Amino acid sequence: ETGVTQTPRHLVMGMTNKKSLKCEQHLGHNAMYWYKQSAKKPLELMFVYNFKEQTENNSVPSRFSPECPNSSHLFLHLHTLQPEDSALYLCASSQEGQGAEKLFFGSGTQLSVL
Amino acid sequence: DAKTTQPPSMDCAEGRAANLPCNHSTISGNEYVYWYRQIHSQGPQYIIHGLKNNETNEMASLIITEDRKSSTLILPHATLRDTAVYYCIVRVINDYKLSFGAGTTVTVRA
Numbered sequence: 357e358t359g360v361t362q363t364p365r366h367l368v369m370g371m372t373n374k375k376s377l378k379c380e381q382h383l384g385h386n387a388m389y390w391y392k393q394s395a396k397k398p399l400e401l402m403f404v405y406n407f408k409e410q411t412e413n414n415s416v417p418s419r420f421s422p423e424c425p426n427s428s429h430l431f432l433h434l435h436t437l438q439p440e441d442s443a444l445y446l447c448a449s450s451q452e453g454q455g456a457e458k459l460f461f462g463s464g465t466q467l468s469v470l
Numbered sequence: 471d472a473k474t475t476q477p478p479s480m481d482c483a484e485g486r487a488a489n490l491p492c493n494h495s496t497i498s499g500n501e502y503v504y505w506y507r508q509i510h511s512q513g514p515q516y517i518i519h520g521l522k523n524n525e526t527n528e529m530a531s532l533i534i535t536e537d538r539k540s541s542t543l544i545l546p547h548a549t550l551r552d553t554a555v556y557y558c559i560v561r562v563i564n565d566y567k568l569s570f571g572a573g574t575t576v577t578v579r580a
Contacts, residue, residue: 358513376479376518393531399514399570402502406566459506461513 359383362447362462370435370470377432377465379447387458388430391446392423403455405430406452437469473497474558488545490574492558496541499562505543506570507547507554514557514570517543527567548578 360381369375383389390402404412405424421433430447446464450457467470475493477485482488494503504519518525518532525532531544545552557573 358515382559398572401509401567401569403500404566412567441540444511448513450566453564458504458516458519463511464509464511466511 358366358462360447360449360460360462362465364465365463366466366468368468368470369434370440371437373434373437374435375453377447377467379420379462381447381449381460382432383429383449383451383460384432385449385451385460386427386446387450387452387457388427389423389448389450390430390432390440391448391461393444393446393464394440395443397469403432434467442467442469457463473560475571476556476558476571476574478572479577481577481579482548484550484578484580485547488548488552488576490543490545490556490558490560490576491540492543493540497538497560498562501554501560501564503532503538503541504559504561504568506533507552508557508558508573509551509554513568517556530543530569531569534548548576550578550580552576563580 363378387406389398393399401414402416403422423431444464448459449460450459502519505517506513506514517529534541553576555573564566
């Protein structure tokens with residue numbers, strides 16, 4: 357148990373569906389992240405939120421829309437995805453401003469786009 | 471822009487020490503060395519980090535060479551549950567971004 361909870365654990369969706377991934381951290385951290393891990397590829401940073409403000413958007417297509425309503429919750433809204441978007445989506449959190457921050461990851465959502 | 475180089479895979483025997491090497495020859499003075507691991511289908515887990523001194527915690531030891539151009543992660547008594555992909559990462563102090571490479575796939579065998 358890392359203190360970062362992601363739901364759902366698995367998700368299958370069609371290309372015309374709209375779905376959302378949810379992440380909640382119980383660590384009191386001020387920064388949250390979305391990473392994508394495609395099969396046999398390194399993790400790719402997608403979005404960073406620091407104190408609820410988006411500070412990084414790593415050239416992610418607009419069919420991925422993040423939302424951070426408060427420092428404990430992070431969502432990734434998905435619409436009109438492509439089969440190549442099938443991947444493990446990982447949420448992480450950290451306490452920024454302390455010099456040597458550690459990231460705490462959730463277990464991820466395994467997404468399959470049909 | 472790969473900042474670290476790790477062997478793609480290694481095997482080790484259960485109960486023995488596992489020594490995982492990492493080269494980071496272009497590391498800057500304001501960059502930490504971090505190690506994470508990822509067990510199959512789970513999120514990465516923080517193991518240890520250091521700047522220039524050797525570090526030890528309940529999971530592992532980190533040995534950084536004096537010139538800081540390489541480091542070794544030591545798992546003192548490997549168990550089957552230590553089978554995972556291990557990532558060596560260099561990160562600038564106060565930079566929130568953590569960039570993962572391919573890592574080393576470590577298989578612990580009974």
